[in-house]
Amino acid sequence: MAKITKSPWLLHYDGSSCNGCDIEVLACLTPVYDVERFGIINTGNPKHADIFLVTGGINEKNKAVVKQLYDQMPEPKVVVAVGICACNGGVFKDAYNIIGGVDKAIPVDVYVPGCAARPEAIIDGVVKALGVLDEKQKAFKEAKKKKGV
Amino acid sequence: MLVYRIISAVIYLILGGIVAGLLAGIDRKLSARLQGRRGPSVLQPFYDVAKLFSKETLALNHGQFVIAFSFLLLIVFTGVLFFAGVDILLVFLALSTAAMFLVFAATSSNSAMSTMGAQREMMQMLAYEPMVLITAVGFYMSTQIMNGGEGSFKIIDIATGDLPSIVYLPGIFLGFLFILTIKFRKSPFDISTSHHAHQELVKGVTTDLSGRNLGMIEIAHWYENTFLLGVVALFFLSNDWWSIPLAVGAAALVYFIETIIDNVSARVKWELMVKLAWGVTIVCGGLNLLVLEYIF
Numbered sequence: 001m002a003k004i005t006k007s008p009w010l011l012h013y014d015g016s017s018c019n020g021c022d023i024e025v026l027a028c029l030t031p032v033y034d035v036e037r038f039g040i041i042n043t044g045n046p047k048h049a050d051i052f053l054v055t056g057g058i059n060e061k062n063k064a065v066v067k068q069l070y071d072q073m074p075e076p077k078v079v080v081a082v083g084i085c086a087c088n089g090g091v092f093k094d095a096y097n098i099i100g101g102v103d104k105a106i107p108v109d110v111y112v113p114g115c116a117a118r119p120e121a122i123i124d125g126v127v128k129a130l131g132v133l134d135e136k137q138k139a140f141k142e143a144k145k146k147k148g149v
Numbered sequence: 150m151l152v153y154r155i156i157s158a159v160i161y162l163i164l165g166g167i168v169a170g171l172l173a174g175i176d177r178k179l180s181a182r183l184q185g186r187r188g189p190s191v192l193q194p195f196y197d198v199a200k201l202f203s204k205e206t207l208a209l210n211h212g213q214f215v216i217a218f219s220f221l222l223l224i225v226f227t228g229v230l231f232f233a234g235v236d237i238l239l240v241f242l243a244l245s246t247a248a249m250f251l252v253f254a255a256t257s258s259n260s261a262m263s264t265m266g267a268q269r270e271m272m273q274m275l276a277y278e279p280m281v282l283i284t285a286v287g288f289y290m291s292t293q294i295m296n297g298g299e300g301s302f303k304i305i306d307i308a309t310g311d312l313p314s315i316v317y318l319p320g321i322f323l324g325f326l327f328i329l330t331i332k333f334r335k336s337p338f339d340i341s342t343s344h345h346a347h348q349e350l351v352k353g354v355t356t357d358l359s360g361r362n363l364g365m366i367e368i369a370h371w372y373e374n375t376f377l378l379g380v381v382a383l384f385f386l387s388n389d390w391w392s393i394p395l396a397v398g399a400a401a402l403v404y405f406i407e408t409i410i411d412n413v414s415a416r417v418k419w420e421l422m423v424k425l426a427w428g429v430t431i432v433c434g435g436l437n438l439l440v441l442e443y444i445f
Contacts, residue, residue: 004203006196034186036177039193045352047207047359050200074205074359137203 011049017056020116021083046072076136169371206360223247228376234305255354266353276426277328283434320437335411
């Protein structure tokens with residue numbers, strides 16, 4: 001058993017977001033949307049997290065940070081880009097300091113567009129990410145078996 | 150009698166973790182309902198731990214596994230000793246030793262968050278340890294009064310007195326309830342690996358633990374909670390049969406009250422704990438001991 005989808009712990013990182021998407025992410029935890037009913041916890045610790053939620057675009061300063069957070073997460077893990085800035089840079093796309101979306105730094109599994117992304121859309125995105133996470137867990141188990149650990 | 154003691158220790162070994170895991174699930178559900186949310190399934194803590202064991206374990210050094218495993222082992226050892234009815238001083242010393250292993254696990258990494266968590270964990274031990282010792286002394290004095298002279302630290306003697314110990318130890322019971330909030334990792338929220346510290350100091354002592362190692366720490370906490378509820382029950386046990394349902398009911402009620410306290414005092418910081426813990430210990434525990442010494 002040990003279904004990872006039954007207990008997905010989130011890590012939320014604010015890249016260069018205007019805080020619009022961040023407030024929507026936090027809104028998911030409030031009584032109205034209550035994502036904890038799916039076992040989702042906002043951990044704030046990459047080593048405990050399964051899902052990496054990034055808001056805002058990537059710039060030269062935060063590229064290394066996003067990369068490090070991603071590397072610190074144990075396998076299996078998925079990345080969700082929340083908001084149009086995290087998807088491709090959004091309105092800041094042509095700004096001299098913005099490199100682009102989160103996929104310029106790390107592989108992204110699910111894109112949730114919107115400005116700001118609605119809590120419903122974020123929850124939909126996370127649920128979609130759970131599907132990917134499930135596949136990744138299976139692959140991880142296979143790889144573990146092959147290695148004989 | 151020895152058979153009963155062995156049976157109760159074995160039952161603890163098998164069910165101790167499961168009971169507290171369920172209680173943790175009920176706690177989360179209850180907290181969610183108190184906050185107007187639906188809350189996760191009652192089995193959520195089991196899903197969490199199962200997931201942790203299935204994940205990759207990122208350890209900075211191999212020592213981390215040994216230390217985390219020692220913590221689990223010593224906590225289970227503490228509970229087994231307690232439910233086997235041996236000397237309560239030995240039980241409390243085993244508990245302190247186990248708690249130190251959690252601190253070792255945190256200091257085995259270089260992370261600033263982990264180290265800070267370890268320091269606060271030790272601060273926390275400093276705050277609650279006097280009350281734990283006073284509880285042991287209180288139990289001794291209550292058996293002394295009940296037996297007319299001869300006191301005993303043996304849990305089996307404390308649990309089979311003529312009256313429940315709470316009759317003589319109401320103050321100590323209150324003081325113990327206070328430190329139970331700390332030991333259950335309910336309040337203060339910014340201490341070590343408090344239940345709600347998800348955004349505070351990252352995650353205190355467990356910051357650098359992941360996968361299997363974190364799973365073992367979680368299971369150890371369950372065993373620890375069952376043991377602590379056992380101490381609560383000990384206050385209500387006597388040689389009458391009705392004291393057993395009374396003790397179980399009291400332990401359940403205490404757990405419920407702790408959940409409520411947790412929800413109404415969500416933002417208690419560690420400074421307040423340090424300021425209050427010894428005060429409560431001296432007033433509740435100290436006064437109770439004085440009364441036992443000079444009045445009975």
